[in-house]
Every structure is written in C-alpha cells, then in structure tokens.
Amino acid sequence: MDARAYVEAHASGFFADLKEWLAIPSISADPERRDDVRKSAGWLAARLRATGFPVTEIWETGDPPGSGQPAVFAEWPAADPGAPAVLVYGHHDVQPVDPLDEWRSPPFAPAEEGGRLLGRGASDDKGQVLFHALGVSASLAASGRAAPPVTLKMLIEGEEESGSPHFAGLLHRERARLGCDVIVVSDTTMWSEQVPSMCTGMRGLLDAQIDVTGPDRDLHSGSFGGAVPNPLHALAALLAGLHDAAGRVTLPRFYDAVLPLSAAERDLLARLPFSEKAWLAEAGDSRAAAGEQGFTTLERIWARPTAEINGMWGGHTGAGAKTIIPREAHAKLSFRLVAGQEPADVAAALEEYVARHTPPGIEAGVTFGGPGVRASHSPIGSPAVRAGRRAMERAFGREILFTREGGSGPEADLAEILGAPLVFLAVGLDSDRIHAPNEKVEMGLLLKGAEAAAYLWEELASAGLISGAGPRP
Amino acid sequence: MDARAYVEAHASGFFADLKEWLAIPSISADPERRDDVRKSAGWLAARLRATGFPVTEIWETGDPPGSGQPAVFAEWPAADPGAPAVLVYGHHDVQPVDPLDEWRSPPFAPAEEGGRLLGRGASDDKGQVLFHALGVSASLAASGRAAPPVTLKMLIEGEEESGSPHFAGLLHRERARLGCDVIVVSDTTMWSEQVPSMCTGMRGLLDAQIDVTGPDRDLHSGSFGGAVPNPLHALAALLAGLHDAAGRVTLPRFYDAVLPLSAAERDLLARLPFSEKAWLAEAGDSRAAAGEQGFTTLERIWARPTAEINGMWGGHTGAGAKTIIPREAHAKLSFRLVAGQEPADVAAALEEYVARHTPPGIEAGVTFGGPGVRASHSPIGSPAVRAGRRAMERAFGREILFTREGGSGPEADLAEILGAPLVFLAVGLDSDRIHAPNEKVEMGLLLKGAEAAAYLWEELASAGLISGAGPRP
Numbered sequence: 001m002d003a004r005a006y007v008e009a010h011a012s013g014f015f016a017d018l019k020e021w022l023a024i025p026s027i028s029a030d031p032e033r034r035d036d037v038r039k040s041a042g043w044l045a046a047r048l049r050a051t052g053f054p055v056t057e058i059w060e061t062g063d064p065p066g067s068g069q070p071a072v073f074a075e076w077p078a079a080d081p082g083a084p085a086v087l088v089y090g091h092h093d094v095q096p097v098d099p100l101d102e103w104r105s106p107p108f109a110p111a112e113e114g115g116r117l118l119g120r121g122a123s124d125d126k127g128q129v130l131f132h133a134l135g136v137s138a139s140l141a142a143s144g145r146a147a148p149p150v151t152l153k154m155l156i157e158g159e160e161e162s163g164s165p166h167f168a169g170l171l172h173r174e175r176a177r178l179g180c181d182v183i184v185v186s187d188t189t190m191w192s193e194q195v196p197s198m199c200t201g202m203r204g205l206l207d208a209q210i211d212v213t214g215p216d217r218d219l220h221s222g223s224f225g226g227a228v229p230n231p232l233h234a235l236a237a238l239l240a241g242l243h244d245a246a247g248r249v250t251l252p253r254f255y256d257a258v259l260p261l262s263a264a265e266r267d268l269l270a271r272l273p274f275s276e277k278a279w280l281a282e283a284g285d286s287r288a289a290a291g292e293q294g295f296t297t298l299e300r301i302w303a304r305p306t307a308e309i310n311g312m313w314g315g316h317t318g319a320g321a322k323t324i325i326p327r328e329a330h331a332k333l334s335f336r337l338v339a340g341q342e343p344a345d346v347a348a349a350l351e352e353y354v355a356r357h358t359p360p361g362i363e364a365g366v367t368f369g370g371p372g373v374r375a376s377h378s379p380i381g382s383p384a385v386r387a388g389r390r391a392m393e394r395a396f397g398r399e400i401l402f403t404r405e406g407g408s409g410p411e412a413d414l415a416e417i418l419g420a421p422l423v424f425l426a427v428g429l430d431s432d433r434i435h436a437p438n439e440k441v442e443m444g445l446l447l448k449g450a451e452a453a454a455y456l457w458e459e460l461a462s463a464g465l466i467s468g469a470g471p472r473p
Numbered sequence: 474m475d476a477r478a479y480v481e482a483h484a485s486g487f488f489a490d491l492k493e494w495l496a497i498p499s500i501s502a503d504p505e506r507r508d509d510v511r512k513s514a515g516w517l518a519a520r521l522r523a524t525g526f527p528v529t530e531i532w533e534t535g536d537p538p539g540s541g542q543p544a545v546f547a548e549w550p551a552a553d554p555g556a557p558a559v560l561v562y563g564h565h566d567v568q569p570v571d572p573l574d575e576w577r578s579p580p581f582a583p584a585e586e587g588g589r590l591l592g593r594g595a596s597d598d599k600g601q602v603l604f605h606a607l608g609v610s611a612s613l614a615a616s617g618r619a620a621p622p623v624t625l626k627m628l629i630e631g632e633e634e635s636g637s638p639h640f641a642g643l644l645h646r647e648r649a650r651l652g653c654d655v656i657v658v659s660d661t662t663m664w665s666e667q668v669p670s671m672c673t674g675m676r677g678l679l680d681a682q683i684d685v686t687g688p689d690r691d692l693h694s695g696s697f698g699g700a701v702p703n704p705l706h707a708l709a710a711l712l713a714g715l716h717d718a719a720g721r722v723t724l725p726r727f728y729d730a731v732l733p734l735s736a737a738e739r740d741l742l743a744r745l746p747f748s749e750k751a752w753l754a755e756a757g758d759s760r761a762a763a764g765e766q767g768f769t770t771l772e773r774i775w776a777r778p779t780a781e782i783n784g785m786w787g788g789h790t791g792a793g794a795k796t797i798i799p800r801e802a803h804a805k806l807s808f809r810l811v812a813g814q815e816p817a818d819v820a821a822a823l824e825e826y827v828a829r830h831t832p833p834g835i836e837a838g839v840t841f842g843g844p845g846v847r848a849s850h851s852p853i854g855s856p857a858v859r860a861g862r863r864a865m866e867r868a869f870g871r872e873i874l875f876t877r878e879g880g881s882g883p884e885a886d887l888a889e890i891l892g893a894p895l896v897f898l899a900v901g902l903d904s905d906r907i908h909a910p911n912e913k914v915e916m917g918l919l920l921k922g923a924e925a926a927a928y929l930w931e932e933l934a935s936a937g938l939i940s941g942a943g944p945r946p
Contacts, residue, residue, distance in 0.1 A: 203695065207794035216757035222676065222880025225809050226779030227770045228756050229763045232804075233716065233782055240713035243706065283701050284689035288834035290702045297700045306699030309706055310797055311788030316805055321680035321842045323807045323880075324783050327757075331705075332789055334796045336698050361761035369794045407695025407796075 003454035004395075006138040007447050014134045014450070015117065015443065017047060021092075021126050022110040022119040028069050028093035028162040037158050040092045041070040044129070044156060048074040051133045052140070053154075059174065061159065061166035068166035069093065069158035073177070076136070078151045084465040085151040086457070087180040089414055090129035090187055091160035094121035095435045102437035116440040123441035124434035128186040128426055129156055131446050135453025142454065149461035153180060157410070160187070164410040171417040180420050181465045182384045184456065185411050186449070189428040190403075191272055193442060197401040198388060199424035200265075201302070201377040204337030205408040206346050207369030210238060210354060212314075212329045214362050221323040228325065229361040232314050235329040238357055238364070242307045242333075247292040249307045249335075251349040259340040261303050265380060268402045269298050302404035306336045335372075336406065343372025376412040378422050387459035388423040395452035425452060476927035477868075479611040480920050487607045487923070488590065488916065490520060494565075494599050495583040495592040501542050501566035501635040510631050513565045514543040517602070517629060521547040524606045525613070526627075532647065534632065534639035541639035542566065542631035546650070549609070549625040557938040558624040559930070560653040562887055563602035563660055564633035567594035568908045575910035589913040596914040597907035601659040601899055602629050604919050608926025615927065622934035626653060630883075633660070637883040644890040653893050654938045655857040657929065658884050659922070662901040663876075664745055666915060670874040671861060672897035673738075674775070674850040677810030678881040679819050680842030683711060683827060685787075685802045687835050694796040701798065702834040705787050708802040711830055711837065715780045715806075719766040722780045722808075724822040732813035734776050738853055741875045742771050775877030779809040808845075809879065816845025849885040851895050860932035861896040868925035898925060 001009070026040035027033040038058075045056040055075040062068025072092060078085075097107040097120050105111040110119035117127070136148055143149070155178060157167055171178065191197040214231040215224075244250050261269075276289055276297050291300040300306075314329030316322035335346055351366050358364040378385045380402055392400045415422050427449035433439050474482070499513035500506040511531075518529040528548040535541025545565065551558075570580040570593050578584040583592030590600070609621055616622070628651060630640055644651060664670040687704040688697075717723050734742075749762055749770050764773040773779075787802030789795035808819055824839050831837040851858045853875055865873040888895050900922035906912045 205695075205796070207796075214757070219756055220880065221779075221781045221783065221807055222678075222809065222878070223774065224756055225774065225781045225807075225879065226777055227762055227764045227773040228753070229761065230781055232785055233712070236709045236712035236782065236785070239706065239709035280701070283692055283697055284687070288702065288832075289700055290832065290834055291700045300700040301696065301698065304699060306694075308694045308698045308703055308796075308798060309709065309788065310694065310795060311790045311799065312705055312709070312802070313786040313790040315782065315784030317784045317786040317803075321805060321807060322783055323678070323680075323781070325781060326784065329785070330790075332794060334694055334698075334794060336695065359761075359763065361763055405695070406698065407693065 001141050003138040003142040004451050006141040007134060007450045007454070010134060010137070011447055014130070018117070018127060018130050019110040021130065022121050023108050025108045026093045026121070026158070027096050028159050029096055034069065037069045037093055041072050041158055044072045044092050045074070047133060048072070048154065051137055052076065059170065061170050063169065071155060071157040071170060074154040076148055076152045078149060079145065079147040083150050083461055084181040085153060085179065086182050086184055086460055087153045087155060087178060087418065087420070088132050088184045088186065089155055089411070090125045091157045092126060092129060093158045093161050094126070095124065095161050097437070099437060104438055113440070115443055117443050118438060118440045120439050122439055123428045123432035124439065125160070125187045127441040127446050128428060128449060131450040132186065132453050134450035136457070138450060138454035139457050148457045150457050152457065153178065160410065167410045168413045168417065171413060175417060178418055180418060182460060183414050183418065183420050183422050185422055185424050186426045188405060188424050188426040189430055189432070190426065191401060192429060193445065195273060195401060196392060196396045196398065197403045198385070198392060199405055199426070200380055200385065200402045201339060201375060201404045202408055202411055203406055204341065204343060204373045204375035204412060206335040206337060206343045206372035208333045208335070208347070208350055209367050210235065210331045210333065210364060211367070212362060212364045213327060215325060215327050218327050219325040221325050224325055229359050230325045231329040231362060232326060234359055234362040234364065235312065235314065235331055238354060239309055239312065239331055241357060247290065249305065251307070251346065251353050253349055254305065254346065257340040257342065257345070258305060258338055259377070261299060265402065266299070268380070270296070272298065272401055272403065274298055301406040303338055305338050305341055308334055310334055337372070337375050339375045339377035341375065343374060347372065373408050373412045374416060376415050376422055378424065382421060383463040383465060384421050384423045384460065387463040388425050388456060391452045391455035391459045392425065394455045395448045425456060474614050476611040476615040477924050479614040480607060480923045480927070483607060483610070484920055487603070491590070491600055491603050492583040494603065495594050496581050498581045499566045499594070499631070500569050501632050502569055507542065510542045510566055514545050514631055517545045517565050518547070520606060521545070521627065524610060525549065532643065534643050536642065544628060544630040544643060547627040549621055551622060551624045552618065552620040556623050556934055557654040558626060558652060559655050559657055559933055560626045560628060560651060560891070560893070561605050561657045561659065562628055562884070563598045564630045565599060565602060566631045566634050567599070568597065568634050570910070572910060577911055586913070588916055590916050591911060591913045593912055595912055596901045596905035597912065598633070598660045600914045600919050601901060601922060604923035605659065605926050607923035609930070611923060611927035612930050621930050623930050625930065626651065633883065640883045641886045641890065644886060648890060651891055653891060655933060656887050656891065656893050656895050658895055658897045659899045661878060661897045661899040662903050662905070663899065664874060665902060666918065668746060668874060669865060669869045669871065670876045671858070671865060672878055672899070673853055673858065673875045674812060674848060674877045675881055675884055676879055677814065677816060677846045677848035677885060679808040679810060679816045679845035681806045681808070681820070681823055682840050683708065683804045683806065683837060684840070685835060685837045686800060688798060688800050691797040691799050694798050697798055702832050703798045704802040704835060705799060707832055707835040707837065708785065708787065708804055711827060712782055712785065712804055714830060720764050722778065724780070724819065724826050726822055727778065727819065730813040730815065730818070731778060731811055732850070734772060738875065739772070741853070743769070745771065745874055745876065747771055774879040776811055778811050778814055781807055783807055810845070810848050812848045812850035814848065816847060820845065846881050846885045847889060849888050849895055851897065855894060856936040856938060857894050857896045857933065860936040861898050861929060864925045864928035864932045865898065867928045868921045898929060
C-alpha cells in the first residue's frame with residue numbers, strides 16, 4: 001500500500017484522534033489550564049507510543065523543572081545507525097479563546113463543517129503535529145520496514161503561545177539528546193490551497209528602548225521655552241532620522257551584512273498571486289503601502305530588515321494643556337532582522353546612532369529587551385529544503401513555491417542551539433483564523449501534510465545530509 | 474510733606490495692615506477656602522474705603538454670579554473730569570502652601586525676618602496691591618488735594634492663582650465701568666534689588682494637539698512592519714520638522730508679523746547683568762542653552778516666539794516589548810507668541826504645516842485648547858511706559874531698565890477687552906519664592922513701590938494720554 005492510499009484509508013481514525021486531542025483545552029497562557037496542558041502532553045505521548053515510537057517522554061521545563069509547562073519528546077531510531085537524524089518541532093498548547101461568543105461551535109468541541117475542522121488548535125498546532133504520526137505510519141506501510149529511514153525525533157513544546165519562555169533553556173539542557181541533522185518545523189502556513197508553498201525563513205528581532213533626559217525637573221515653558229533643549233524635540237529628531245527619504249534605515253552598517261535576495265528567489269516570490277489591495281484592506285481601507293524603495297511589499301515584509309517605533313511617551317499626556325518642557329522622553333523600538341544580520345551589531349549601531357545625534361544638554365541612553373533573535377533562513381538550494389520541496393511536490397502533485405514569514409518565533413533558537421538547518425513543512429493557511437475565534441483547518445490539507453511527511457523521511461534519507469546525531473560543537 | 478516722607482512715616486501702619494490681610498488664607502484653588510477668599514475681598518474693600526475711595530464694591534464672578542470667587546472694584550474719580558482714567562490690576566487670592574513642613578514660619582502667620590516679610594501672598598500679590606493704597610495717600614498728602622490727579626480704578630481679582638477662569642467674562646460684563654486710558658499691572662518682578670526694572674511685555678500662547686491615525690487597529694509589526702506607514706514615525710517626523718537647523722520654527726508665515734526687537738530695547742536688555750550659567754543651573758547643571766540662532770537667551774525667552782512639544786504618546790508605553798504598529802499617536806504642543814502674532818494665524822499655519830507633511834496612508838488632525846492668547850506688549854517709547862519709568866526712577870533714584878516675562882497671564886485679556894495700554898509697575902523679585910514655601914517680600918521694596926505709585930498718578934496725568942474713561946469701540 002503506498003503512502004497516499006494508507007493516509008486515505010486511515011483518515012477517519014486520524015480525525016477521531018485529533019478531535020479527542022482538540023477537546024483538551026491546553027491554553028498555556030491561562031494559569032487555570034495548567035492541568036489541561038499537562039493532560040494534552042500526556043495524550044500526545046500516549047498517541048506517539050501507540051504509533052510505535054519506542055521512546056516517549058514528558059519533559060518538564062523551567063527552573064526549577066516543573067515550574068514551566070511540559071513538552072513531549074519522542075524518538076524512533078532508524079534501522080541504519082548512519083542515517084541522518086531529523087527533529088520535528090511543533091507545540092501542543094493553544095491560544096486563549098476570547099471572545100467566546102463569536103465562536104460558531106464551542107472551541108473545545110471540535111466540529112466538522114464542509115471539509116473543515118473547527119476548534120482551537122485545529123491548525124495551530126495540534127493538527128499539524130498529529131499529521132506526523134499518520135505520516136510515519138504511512139511511510140512504514142509503504143516501505144514495509146519496521147523503522148523509519150531516518151532517526152526521527154519529535155519535540156512538541158507546551159508554551160509556544162506564551163512566548164516560549166523556557167524553550168531555549170530546555171534546548172540547552174537537552175542538547176545532546178536533541179542532536180540532529182535537520183529540523184522540520186510544522187507551525188507555519190502555505191500561500192493558499194491552490195498555491196502550496198514552503199516557508200524559507202522568518203525575520204529576527206531586536207527590541208530596544210531609547211530614554212532621553214534633559215532638565216532635572218519639568219520646566220515651565222514660559223520661563224525656559226525656546227532657550228534650552230527639549231527632550232521631546234530631541235527624541236522626535238532621533239526617531240524621525242531613523243529612516244532616509246528612500247525608506248532605508250540610517251543606522252551605521254545596518255545593511256552591510258544583509259543577505260541579498262537571489263534573483264531566483266525574487267522570481268519565485270513574484271510568481272505568488274499577491275494582491276496588494278487585498279493585503280492593504282487587512283490593515284484598514286485607506287492605507288497606502290510604504291517602505292524601502294526598490295522592493296515589493298512581499299520582499300519588504302519577508303526579506304528586508306526594518307526599524308519600527310512601537311511606542312513613545314513623555315511629558316504631559318493627560319487632558320488639557322500643561323506648558324512644560326518635560327524632563328524626559330522615551331520610545332520603544334523593534335528591528336526586524338534578516339539573514340546575515342547579527343542582533344548585537346545592530347544594537348551597537350543603534351547606540352552609536354543615538355550617541356551621535358543627541359544634542360548638547362540632552363542625555364540619551366539605549367537599553368535592549370534581550371540579546372535579540374537572529375533571523376532563521378532556509379536557503380532554497382540547500383539539500384534539506386530541496387528534499388522538503390520534493391516531498392511536498394509528490395504530495396500535492398504540483399510545483400511548490402516559496403514564501404517567508406515576517407515575524408519571529410522559537411525556530412531561530414532551534415537552529416542556533418542545535419546547529420542544524422530548518423525545513424518548514426506545514427499546511428496551515430492564513431485563512432485558518434489562528435489566534436481568533438472559529439479557528440479551523442482544511443481537513444484535506446492535513447492529509448496532504450501527512451503524505452508529505454511520509455515522503456519527507458525517504459527524501460531526507462537520500463538527500464546527502466551529513467549524518468551523525470550529535471550537536472554541532 | 475512729600476510722598477517719600479509720607480510713605481516712611483506710615484510704614485509701620487502699612488505693614489501692620491498687610492500682616493492682617495496676609496493672615497487670611499485666601500487660597501482660590503482650595504474649595505475649603507472659599508469663605509477665606511470672600512473674607513479677603515471684604516478686608517480689601519474696607520481698607521480701600523478707609524483710604525478714601527468713594528466707591529468700593531465686591532464683584533461676584535462666574536455664571537451664575539457667585540459661582541466664581543469675588544473680585545474687588547474701587548474707584549476714586551479725579552477732580553478734573555477731563556483727567557485720564559487709570560485701572561490698577563492685581564489679585565487678592567494666593568497660591569496653596571504645600572509642602573507645609575518646609576515653611577520656617579506658618580504661611581498665614583506673617584513674620585519679619587531681617588527686613589523681609591515672610592508669608593503666603595507677601596509678594597504675590599497682596600503686598601503689591603496694598604502699596605497702591607499707601608501710594609495714593611502719599612500722593613494726596615504731597616499735593617494737598619482731596620482727589621487723585623487721575624481717575625483711579627482698582628480691579629483686584631480673586632482667581633488669578635486658579636487660572637482666572639472667570640476674569641474675561643467679568644471684564645466683558647463690566648467693560649463700561651472699567652473703561653480707562655491705561656492699565657497698571659502690579660503682579661510682576663524687577664530684575665533685582667540693585668537693578669530696578671519694569672516689565673514691558675508677556676508672551677502670548679497657543680495650545681494645540683496633533684492626532685495622527687493610521688491603520689484601523691494596532692498591527693503586528695512582523696506581518697506589516699516595513700511595508701505600511703507607522704503613525705509614530707509620521708508624528709516624529711512632523712515634530713522633528715517643526716524647527717530648522719537654525720532653531721527657527723518652520724510653520725509658514727510664522728515670523729512674518731513678529732514685531733522685531735528695536736536696537737534700543739536690545740541694548741537695554743544687554744545691559745541687564747544676566748548670568749547664563751546661573752540661569753542654566755536653575756534648569757539642571759548639565760544643560761546647554763539652545764534656541765533660535767542670532768538671539769541671546771533673554772531675547773529668546775522674552776521676545777521671540779517658540780514652538781515647544783509639551784507631551785507625546787502613542788503605541789505601547791508599558792513594561793516590556795510589544796511589536797506593534799500602533800493605530801494612533803498624539804502630541805501636545807504650545808506656541809509662545811510675541812507682539813504682532815495673531816494666535817488664529819499661527820493656528821492656521823500649524824494646520825497647513827500638518828496637512829502638507831502628512832504622508833500617504835496617514836491621517837492627521839489638529840485641535841486647539843482655545844483661541845489662544847495674544848502677547849501683551851508695552852512699547853518702551855509709549856507715553857504711559859515713559860511716565861511709569863519716570864515714576865520708578867524718582868522712587869529708586871537711579872536708571873530703570875526693562876525686562877519682559879516669558880509666560881502669559883490675564884494681562885493680555887485686560888489690554889484686549891478694555892482696549893488700553895499696559896504699564897507694569899511692580900517690585901517683586903525672582904527670589905521672592907512665590908508659589909513656593911517661605912514666600913517673602915522685601916519690605917523696603919514695597920515702600921519704594923508705594924512711592925513710585927504716588928508719583929505715577931502725577932506722571933500719567935501729565936503724560937498726554939487720551940482722556941475719556943470709556944471703553945474703546
């Protein structure tokens with residue numbers, strides 16, 4: 001029986017299982033649901049054990065262990081000890097469900113509706129985690145073997161929807177057991193049902209705050225106005241100067257290390273049936289696209305670095321007027337980074353920019369929300385991505401295009417701490433309403449995902465990946 | 474007996490009276506002190522009646538009358554019906570007294586301390602109101618006449634320290650009875666005890682708020698960042714663009730109607746023994762002077778118009794990072810105006826500036842805190858100011874220099890609604906700690922003020938002012 005036939009034959013059992021899992025309200029952000037998150041982890045471990053994984057474990061997280069919420073680890077060694085090791089990443093926790101009254105059916109009572117399965121977590125991410133269980137069974141059925149052609153590991157965390165606060169710690173702690181040659185991430189989206197695609201990167205992130213101080217107290221603008229520097233003016237000038245007339249970020253060396261888009265990738269992006277008008281409508285009807293000159297909107301949000309002011313405040317912000325020169329002013333900024341950029345270099349460049357453009361009589365300091373996150377990037381020509389694309393093309397029977405994501409996730413930690421390349425294999429859609437009421441998943445796409453996963457292990461086994469399931473030094 | 478001898482002979486009685494008045498805690502901002510404000514008005518009316526004013530009245534304020542706090546009106550017609558009419562402005566309410574534990578003696582138990590009188594209101598403004606009573610008595614004693622050489626009116630309000638909310642209404646209501654040829658304001662300061670001076674103007678004021686909106690909700694900066702306009706960027710650019718590299722305000726036509734400083738006035742200002750270092754120390758040690766190129770610090774704060782940002786806010790201002798493009802951003806601004814500038818013209822120029830510099834995809838609106846206040850200005854060459862200067866020079870026996878004030882007060886309303894020029898005759902000092910604990914007044918200066926007031930009525934009677942005690946049309 002080939003993989004496709006196996007998947008189709010086992011579809012109804014797969015969805016029955018998924019519905020059972022979706023009924024567990026594993027909302028990691030809700031302290032009242034800690035038991036449910038644990039129950040969800042236990043459910044998944046049992047299900048993977050039933051699938052045949054010889055190793056299934058609940059991994060405690062946090063310091064002390066157990067203060068965080070549990071992850072699930074499973075491992076199924078390849079028969080060939082020289083086969084590559086693959087780690088599948090996903091998460092079993094889900095988003096909160098408010099506003100509850102906008103759901104057409106209760107979020108934890110999954111319901112079928114015209115080929116779609118409604119329920120919190122159907123797409124993000126339980127459906128996409130579980131298709132791997134069906135996929136590996138299909139792969140074994142098709143090959144007639146007792147073990148997968150690669151050493152298959154799964155790490156399914158329980159805090160992704162809460163910002164993965166203990167995930168990097170877990171990766172460091174379990175680095176040896178998580179060692180792998182490639183990481184498969186199943187937590188993103190495709191362009192559309194008609195245009196199947198793979199994500200090839202997510203932007204990195206650096207959070208910063210600029211604090212500007214002037215006089216040692218608020219001054220009366222009648223007595224001092226026009227004759228001493230005003231921290232709000234200084235901050236406005238610092239922020240306004242962050243971009244030049246071409247929409248480029250003015251920080252020193254900001255673009256020096258940016259990996260340019262290849263002509264091949266720009267070509268592939270341009271083939272996506274993108275409607276700028278529809279995209280702008282999502283941001284409010286009257287918006288105009290704007291940004292770095294020389295790039296399309298998709299290139300701007302996926303493949304170009306940015307500087308955005310996320311908040312600013314200072315002086316009198318209440319009702320009425322208060323004629324002061326305030327003693328201080330503040331702004332929060334975030335930089336989206338792309339492949340090649342080091343967060344630490346951008347941080348240093350911001351400090352240099354602020355120091356250089358702070359007027360006399362004003363002091364300005366920069367603090368950072370953390371060390372920042374590097375962009376994650378899967379070059380489209382790499383053996384792992386090419387293997388993933390072949391698996392997807394076999395499942396979908398058509399050409400697979402490439403997308404990226406503009407945001408940032410724990411994927412960068414995975415790639416960095418484990419020292420392995422990423423392959424994004426996922427079948428979610430932007431229309432799945434993840435994080436919103438009435439989350440759904442296309443049931444047919446989940447089956448395609450299972451089929452692609454079944455092919456993926458063969459494709460990766462023969463892709464010429466470096467073997468050896470140990471972490472990089 | 475000449476005026477000086479009279480003042481000196483009656484000094485102890487004057488200070489005994491002043492202490493009695495200062496003991497009444499007429500804090501207009503404190504609702505618990507409404508009765509005391511009324512008691513203070515009654516005290517003053519009785520004192521002026523005893524001085525000889527044939528008309529003394531308590532004027533209710535507010536709508537309905539009595540909802541505000543009472544002013545005192547007094548009138549003493551000149552013997553000559555063709556003599557000019559003079560209106561003295563001051564206030565009998567006082568500032569709050571917190572922090573109480575910093576006072577060396579109780580604020581409403583006035584105490585003498587080495588030639589100074591300590592107590593709330595000693596300088597601001599009871600002492601400076603009451604010297605007019607002594608002054609008019611001295612003037613009559615010196616001339617041997619029964620009535621002053623000008624028709625003398627006094628309007629002493631009871632809400633100045635609360636922002637004079639009902640003062641313009643009162644002026645409109647009583648415009649006929651307040652008609653005058655010159656207004657004498659005794660509520661400002663001199664340069665110093667050694668450098669007696671007269672104020673010749675206060676800046677005007679226009680309050681504005683800029684509201685910028687972009688997307689119809691906060692957007693995720695990962696999904697949209699770098700490809701749609703950000704309201705915070707737009708606001709920062711609007712604010713940063715308000716000044717050019719020379720520190721000049723960039724609003725269209727902003728300086729077109731500005732009355733330039735005359736060479737004579739610049740000369741007189743330059744003769745003031747101003748220490749920029751000491752002045753900067755008031756604003757915090759590390760400050761640098763900054764502002765419009767080509768002007769001194771005193772010229773900048775007294776005689777040049779400004780644009781100051783008083784507050785701004787938008788987006789995420791709490792703890793931590795929130796990677797959004799916010800839907801809106803706001804700033805509060807104030808413009809200090811000088812003679813010649815119309816608040817309405819500046820308001821129109823700001824609207825034009827904002828409209829012209831708002832990028833596509835962003836909407837920006839401007840609102841104003843009110844119609845604004847014109848600058849008040851007493852040209853140093855005018856007959857009224859020259860008469861005031863002669864009176865001050867006779868009292869102090871030395872040259873009188875000129876200052877201005879950078880802030881704004883109800884004086885502009887007086888001049889505008891009553892249609893008469895202002896003369897600032899006052900003997901307060903910047904070191905009087907008005908609005909702070911341990912307010913004091915130099916007792917010797919109050920006597921000089923009384924003497925100058927005594928001379929002032931003669932000087933104004935012979936200054937060639939237009940006669941006729943009716944309001945301008």
